[in-house]
């Protein structure tokens with residue numbers, strides 16, 4: 001991955017325009033997990049690790065018909081939960097994490113999903129990315145969500161030079177306006193799927209082509225369409 005150097009001041013200046021154009025390009029932008037409560041989203045984000053949101057949505061349709069609240073997961077035989085989530089991959093670990101997380105929700109939070117990063121990141125199977133999804137989506141607390149699309153696109157756009165999620169999150173928090181953090185992150189996913197794909201980004205058709213340094217790099221000239 002080409003390391004693109006742009007000053008923090010320049011990044012702060014161009015970030016709002018990049019955001020404005022991407023939001024205009026994807027007016028239907030949203031979290032691609034179909035959840036109906038913070039509890040559902042919490043479990044879905046645990047299941048979404050190394051799995052597609054589309055698969056998680058399918059699995060959770062049946063899962064949430066059978067198990068509706070934390071107590072239902074704690075009371076269920078572990079093998080039943082493993083079977084229900086099998087197709088999401090890493091099902092043994094994910095089932096264990098779901099049951100342990102539900103136990104903590106009951107013990108410490110009255111069965112509710114906590115509203116702070118500190119309380120969320122200690123739940124089994126929940127990291128900063130998951131916590132930021134929940135905080136931003138359910139509680140209106142802006143958070144930068146660093147996934148594989150965000151990592152690739154923000155490196156190409158020159159917002160960061162890191163591949164480390166925590167460092168990227170920190171870099172983006174410095175240059176993206178705070179109120180845009182959650183939606184800007186979703187923009188990365190939508191744009192990453194539609195245009196700025198991993199193997200052959202369609203730079204010539206990209207709405208932020210003039211604001212992105214990647215097509216002018218050696219790597220960009222090799223792979224961009």
Ligand code: SF4
Pocket residue numbers: 153156157195196197201202203204206207208209212213214215224
């Ligand atoms: S110009 Fe190319 S590399 Fe930059 S965001 Fe658009 S598609 Fe991605």
